[in-house]
Amino acid sequence: MTIKYHKILGDHRGQLIALESGVDVPFEVKRVFYIYGTQPEIPRGQHSHYETQQYLIAVSGSCKVTLDNGDEKITYELNQPNVGLFQDALVWGEMHEFSEDCVLLVLASGHYDDADYIRDYDTFLEKIKS
Numbered sequence: 001m002t003i004k005y006h007k008i009l010g011d012h013r014g015q016l017i018a019l020e021s022g023v024d025v026p027f028e029v030k031r032v033f034y035i036y037g038t039q040p041e042i043p044r045g046q047h048s049h050y051e052t053q054q055y056l057i058a059v060s061g062s063c064k065v066t067l068d069n070g071d072e073k074i075t076y077e078l079n080q081p082n083v084g085l086f087q088d089a090l091v092w093g094e095m096h097e098f099s100e101d102c103v104l105l106v107l108a109s110g111h112y113d114d115a116d117y118i119r120d121y122d123t124f125l126e127k128i129k130s
């Protein structure tokens with residue numbers, strides 16, 4: 001399943017969400033990064049990865065994520081900190097319509113490697129159809 005709703009562990013002090021590698025997130029997490037301060041009209045991403053899998057959570061604010069596997073394009077709205085979106089390898093992703101307070105947390109299955117990126121859409125289509 002692409003979207004997951006995680007259990008909120010709250011009490012009178014506030015909320016907490018715990019994510020474990022291989023349990024809540026469907027891969028071993030090797031890298032964490034987060035993006036914030038993106039203007040609503042600016043899209044980010046617009047690429048796919050050969051091998052890296054990602055798990056995206058808007059821990060603050062909201063944004064939209066369009067995932068495209070070459071056959072089907074689906075846009076998800078991330079606007080709750082307990083919702084995670086899985087982006088598999090060889091799925092084109094674009095993040096857009098960021099709210100000003102959006103902090104998008106990304107858990108990744110691999111260390112950063114520019115060579116793992118497919119930034120050209122036609123190259124992406126050729127790869128998934130090969």
Ligand code: T46
Binds near residue numbers: 033044046112
């Ligand atoms: C994604 C969206 C949500 C690093 O040095 N290490 C890293 O782990 C990452 C992700 C990036 N960088 C460097 C590479 C560029 O010089 O940070 C700069 C900005 O990266 P990029 O242009 O890839 O940023 P976005 O927002 O277009 O995409 C990033 C991720 O690359 C991408 O996988 O899903 O955030």
